[in-house]
Amino acid sequence: MKRNPLIPFLLIAVLGIGLTFFLSVKGLGDAKEIAGGGENKSAEKETANASPEEIYKANCISCHGENYEGVSGPSLKGVGDKKDVAEIKTKIEKGGNGMPSGLVPAEKLDEMADWVSNIK
Structure with a gap:
């Protein structure tokens, strides 16, 4: 064949x-x-309804650590004793010195800054 x-x-x-x-x-x-x-509306709604701790776990934990101890970013323990809520809010919103901006939605900035200031 x-x-x-x-x-x-x-x-x-x-x-x-x-x-x-x-x-x-x-x-x-x-x-x-x-x-x-590439983002759908449900992801935006989930972020808008997320608590500060959920936002932290989604966006911040890789740099600031699981226990807020700091990894590549600084420790967040006692940051409320060193800075007031307005300074923390500005840092979260605008970033700088290795911190990216825009990780927290604008409507959650006040709540997130208050939460971070109370980390001990």
């Missing part, structure tokens, strides 16, 4: 073209989602 050696190459070419076409079409849909921000 003689087999044609071109058949495997043809199959690979046809499958490759088909896969490329499929991924291109899928990519167009993904591009629209990315252009729209």
Whole structure:
């Protein structure tokens, strides 16, 4: 039985073209989602309803530590004794010195600053 050696190459070419076409079409849909921000409204609602501790666990724990002891960021223990709530709020809102800004939604800044000031 003689087999044609071109058949495997043809199959690979046809499958490759088909896969490329499929991924291109899928990519167009993904591009629209990315252009729209890629975030859905439910994630924003969850953050708006989150407690300061939940926001801390989601955004701050990697730098300030699980027990507020500081890892790559400073310790938050006793920060309320060193700074007033307004200073803490400004730092959370604007960031600086390695602290990123925008981790806490604007409507939660006051609540978060008050919570951080009470960490002992």
